[in-house]
Amino acid sequence: MSVETPTEPAPPAAPQPARGPRISGPVAIGVDARRFFNLTRTLAVTEFKLRFFGSALGYLWQLMRPLLLFGVLYVVFTHVLKFNSDSAYYPVALLSGIVIFTFLSEATSTAVTSLVDREPLVRKVQFPRLVIPLSVVMTALMNLGLNTIVVVVFLLLNGGSVHWGWLEIPFLLALLALFAAGISTLLSALYVRYRDIRPVWEVLLQMMFYGTPIFYTIDVIGNKTIERLMLLNPLAAVIQQFRHAVIDPSHPSLHSAMGGNWALTAVPFVILIVLVVVAYRYFDKEAPLIAEDL
Amino acid sequence: MENVSKAFRVPTERVQTLKETALHPFRRKAFHEFVALRDVSFDVAHGEFLGIVGRNGSGKSTLLKCMAGIYRVDNGGIYVDGRLSAFIELGVGFNPDLPARDNVLINGTMLGLSPREASRRYDSILDFAELREFETLKIKNYSSGMLVRLAFSVMIHVDADILLVDEVLAVGDAAFQQKCFDEFYRLKDENRTVILVTHDMSAVERFCDRAVLLHKGDMVSTGEPRRIGMEYLELNFGRPEAAAAAASDELRSGIGGAEIVEAWFEDVTGARASMLELERDCRFAARVRFTRAVDHPVFAVTLENAAHDKVFSASTQWQHAETGRFEPGDEALFHVQFTNVLAPGRYDATPAVALRGGTASLDVREQFVDVVVSGTHASGALLELPYASAVERTDAQPAAAEPVVAAEPEVER
Numbered sequence: 001m002s003v004e005t006p007t008e009p010a011p012p013a014a015p016q017p018a019r020g021p022r023i024s025g026p027v028a029i030g031v032d033a034r035r036f037f038n039l040t041r042t043l044a045v046t047e048f049k050l051r052f053f054g055s056a057l058g059y060l061w062q063l064m065r066p067l068l069l070f071g072v073l074y075v076v077f078t079h080v081l082k083f084n085s086d087s088a089y090y091p092v093a094l095l096s097g098i099v100i101f102t103f104l105s106e107a108t109s110t111a112v113t114s115l116v117d118r119e120p121l122v123r124k125v126q127f128p129r130l131v132i133p134l135s136v137v138m139t140a141l142m143n144l145g146l147n148t149i150v151v152v153v154f155l156l157l158n159g160g161s162v163h164w165g166w167l168e169i170p171f172l173l174a175l176l177a178l179f180a181a182g183i184s185t186l187l188s189a190l191y192v193r194y195r196d197i198r199p200v201w202e203v204l205l206q207m208m209f210y211g212t213p214i215f216y217t218i219d220v221i222g223n224k225t226i227e228r229l230m231l232l233n234p235l236a237a238v239i240q241q242f243r244h245a246v247i248d249p250s251h252p253s254l255h256s257a258m259g260g261n262w263a264l265t266a267v268p269f270v271i272l273i274v275l276v277v278v279a280y281r282y283f284d285k286e287a288p289l290i291a292e293d294l
Numbered sequence: 295m296e297n298v299s300k301a302f303r304v305p306t307e308r309v310q311t312l313k314e315t316a317l318h319p320f321r322r323k324a325f326h327e328f329v330a331l332r333d334v335s336f337d338v339a340h341g342e343f344l345g346i347v348g349r350n351g352s353g354k355s356t357l358l359k360c361m362a363g364i365y366r367v368d369n370g371g372i373y374v375d376g377r378l379s380a381f382i383e384l385g386v387g388f389n390p391d392l393p394a395r396d397n398v399l400i401n402g403t404m405l406g407l408s409p410r411e412a413s414r415r416y417d418s419i420l421d422f423a424e425l426r427e428f429e430t431l432k433i434k435n436y437s438s439g440m441l442v443r444l445a446f447s448v449m450i451h452v453d454a455d456i457l458l459v460d461e462v463l464a465v466g467d468a469a470f471q472q473k474c475f476d477e478f479y480r481l482k483d484e485n486r487t488v489i490l491v492t493h494d495m496s497a498v499e500r501f502c503d504r505a506v507l508l509h510k511g512d513m514v515s516t517g518e519p520r521r522i523g524m525e526y527l528e529l530n531f532g533r534p535e536a537a538a539a540a541a542s543d544e545l546r547s548g549i550g551g552a553e554i555v556e557a558w559f560e561d562v563t564g565a566r567a568s569m570l571e572l573e574r575d576c577r578f579a580a581r582v583r584f585t586r587a588v589d590h591p592v593f594a595v596t597l598e599n600a601a602h603d604k605v606f607s608a609s610t611q612w613q614h615a616e617t618g619r620f621e622p623g624d625e626a627l628f629h630v631q632f633t634n635v636l637a638p639g640r641y642d643a644t645p646a647v648a649l650r651g652g653t654a655s656l657d658v659r660e661q662f663v664d665v666v667v668s669g670t671h672a673s674g675a676l677l678e679l680p681y682a683s684a685v686e687r688t689d690a691q692p693a694a695a696e697p698v699v700a701a702e703p704e705v706e707r
Contacts (some may be wrong), residue, residue: 034408042403050391124382125404126363288366291359 013235039131051139062143063150066102070095072216090217092155093243093251095272097214099147100239105205107140111184112191112198122291126271129287130280133188137181144173155247165245172242179234179272184218186279189286192293212236217243218257228258237268299368330356333370334513336506337531338456340376341485345498345519347526348508354491357508358382358458361489376455376487379406383460385445390434394425397433398448405452415451422473423447443470450477456487495523524668527567527638545660551586552620552647552656557595559643559665570634572669572678578608579629580645582657584620590650591617593628597641598661605636611652635677638669 052059074091111133115122117131148169156162191197212235213221221227230236231254243251258264286293331353338344348354359365361372362380387400398419402412420426423443433441449459478501480487493496498505498519505522507514509529515522555615557580561567570576578595594609608630610617620626628645642661648654 035406038409042400042409046389046392046396049396050389087547121387121404123364123388126380126406174367174589218503291364 001147036128036131039127040135040138043131043135044142047135047139048142059146059254063147066095066098066147067150069102070098070136073098077215085204089155089160089247091159092158092160092247093217094215096151096242096270097239099144099211100176100242101209101212101214101235102147103140103176104183104235105209106143107180108183108187109136109198109201110140111136111180112187112201114184115188115192129290130185130283133184133283137177137184140180141173142178148173152246160247160252165249168241168245172238172245175234175269175272176238178276179238181192182272182276182279184238184281186275189279189283189290192286192290208233208235213239217251219252224259231257232267232271234268234272260270303499306487329511331360331508332511334508334511335370335532336513336516337488338487340455340487342487342504343482343502344487344489345502345505346489346491346508346543347493347495347498347505347522349526349529351510352508353511354508355382355460356657358460358491362458374456375689377406377453378456378458379452379454380458381449381460382458384442384449388433388441388445391432393432394420394429394444397444401445401448402452405448406454407452419444419447420453422450424470439470446474450481454486456489457481458489458491460491472689494576495526497698499523524569524571527664527668545657547660548647548655548657550656551588552582552584552591554645554647554657554659555581555583555625557581557643557645557659557663559663567670569666570636572634572636572638573680574634577629577631578643578645579627579703582626582628582647584624584626585622587619587621588649588656589619590615591620591656592648592652593617593626594627594652595630595647596644596646597636598644598705599637599676600640603676605641606632608632609652615650634667635679636667637673637676637678640664640666640668 023048051062060232072090077094078090101126114132114136115129121127121134122129152166187197187201211230213230218227218231218236218240221230231240237254240251241254244253255262255265255266334353336344346354356365358369358380359382361374362378362382364380364382367549385397387404388397389400392400395413395416398416399409399412402415402419403409407415420429423440423446423652425440425444427627428436428440433444436444482501488501490498490502500511502519504516505519505520506516507525507529514529515525557578558566559568559570560577560579561570562574564575564577567576578597580593580595582593584591590609592609592615594607594611596604596608597606599605610628617626642664644658644660645662646658647656649656
């Protein structure tokens with residue numbers, strides 16, 4: 001292939017000066033952390049705005065979903081089934097579980113299809129691909145923030161009091177967000193290849209809803225081994241600790257629910273870290289091909 | 295850019311579910327390679343305005359996407375010195391349910407501005423797009439022209455050293471288009487590097503310093519835009535081999551007695567050519583062999599354009615009826631010299647030989663040869679006659695009486 005360069009006599013043998021870095025193709029994160037954050041934030045805020053202002057009642061609908069679920073479960077378990085939890089503030093515990101689960105469910109099930117849904121962006125602009133699933137998690141996180149305020153207000157109305165344990169809230173929510181981000185990252189990349197990830201994940205979410213102390217408290221299980229197995233799930237661990245630290249110390253902390261075994265207490269965190277690492281690795285490997293495989 | 299290749303795996307049978315993967319673990323290797331780019335190499339200097347042209351499917355957009363970093367190249371490498379912005383599509387990330395401001399923010403951020411920069415430039419973006427009065431309207435209620443204006447406006451407000459632009463010139467009404475052209479001139483004056491992918495040869499000629507022609511993934515040639523433009527036209531209008539083969543069972547009529555053996559066009563140098571330049575002398579020639587004795591036969595040729603309009607016809611009947619007597623086995627060379635004023639495009643020539651008087655045809659070969667007329671300043675008319683135009687003031691006012699509106703000098707080539 002002959003190339004004419006009439007304007008400049010560039011000797012092809014000489015090393016070319018200042019030709020700049022090589023274009024690497026699409027990446028998961030990229031070098032510019034600020035741009036990564038800006039993009040994620042812009043996408044997340046836009047999505048949030050759309051939901052907030054998209055309908056007449058806006059945010060109310062976002063709030064209604066967990067509240068309705070709460071109402072149904074509350075009536076069923078306290079009045080119909082006469083479910084007898086000896087824990088304090090059962091309604092608040094129930095609401096907190098629902099709010100936390102709603103966050104995970106909303107973030108992950110939107111994220112699964114996010115890369116495919118955002119196809120026009122992925123195919124037309126160069127940007128770090130991880131922005132897309134993470135922006136979905138961020139939108140859900142904004143919702144969670146508002147919902148947490150509702151939980152806190154509900155707690156105060158039920159006679160709870162402000163105490164030091166509340167300082168754990170940001171930390172717990174961060175862990176939860178990390179968990180949701182890990183799942184979202186992995187699933188969104190998998191979905192590009194395998195479209196049946198979505199129904200599979202829906203079923204898993206259902207199972208997680210019942211297999212996690214959400215509408216019941218961990219002590220109703222009765223069997224210590226099963227309790228501990230359930231708490232290995234990072235979601236369950238976060239909910240348990242949330243109830244202990246935020247709602248009432250009469251809920252056992254994660255540590256004491258694990259029988260005071262620190263090693264066992266660490267397992268959900270290890271699972272969380274492994275998930276995040278695996279998810280990132282897989283996404284990073286797939287990132288250059290996403291635009292082609294959509 | 296060095297030896298860039300890009301192949302897509304085109305799956306013949308796409309496996310998209312886990313179940314299928316589990317059932318047929320080996321079947322997913324069923325794909326064939328489609329090579330979209332093959333060893334394309336070129337350099338773009340700082341401040342250069344490069345055009346990339348080619349027919350549909352020639353790999354232009356793939357190349358642009360590789361440069362933009364959307365596709366990963368299989369071989370070779372692309373090296374960039376400077377901040378690069380790619381505009382593959384206008385209005386990426388536009389959301390129909392949001393008003394202009396949010397969309398400018400999204401689009402600007404996607405294209406590499408920080409949100410703060412984007413909102414600082416918002417006013418000037420809106421003014422350039424002439425959309426101030428529709429600021430609060432959700433953009434789903436915009437007309438398509440308004441959308442495009444907004445998108446283009448964001449694009450030119452993103453400052454990058456290197457711009458990759460895909461087919462965006464044909465947007466908006468005439469006034470806005472002029473603004474876009476002005477912007478392109480401004481970019482040129484600012485010595486920014488621009489790579490423009492387009493079908494519009496006149497835009498390439500107008501702005502580009504150099505052009506690259508792609509064809510089926512290969513880089514066919516690179517060089518001066520005007521020359522590339524001609525090659526592009528030839529690729530476009532030149533008959534593909536298959537069509538040429540089909541043309542062998544051509545429409546042929548006549549009572550026999552003479553045979554048009556071959557016909558061709560010659561350019562100004564007298565060499566046979568498949569392409570003629572506008573406003574140059576050229577020649578049509580046909581070789582005729584006689585199989586019976588004929589007195590004063592008539593030779594003629596008709597040129598038809600792609601729309602099958604007869605645009606030119608030449609015959610010996612009127613110019614010199616006495617062509618002489620031809621015995622069986624004799625051969626004649628018939629040629630027509632003319633100045634090429636035909637509009638750019640493809641033409642078919644139909645040569646004919648007839649008996650004296652022109653009523654009985656001995657041999658007519660419909661659309662026997664074709665030729666491409668090159669030139670990129672098509673006026674849209676059938677012919678491009680040479681002309682001179684002038685404008686003179688007739689009001690004879692003193693110069694100070696009214697402000698003189700200076701017309702933009704037309705760029706002539």
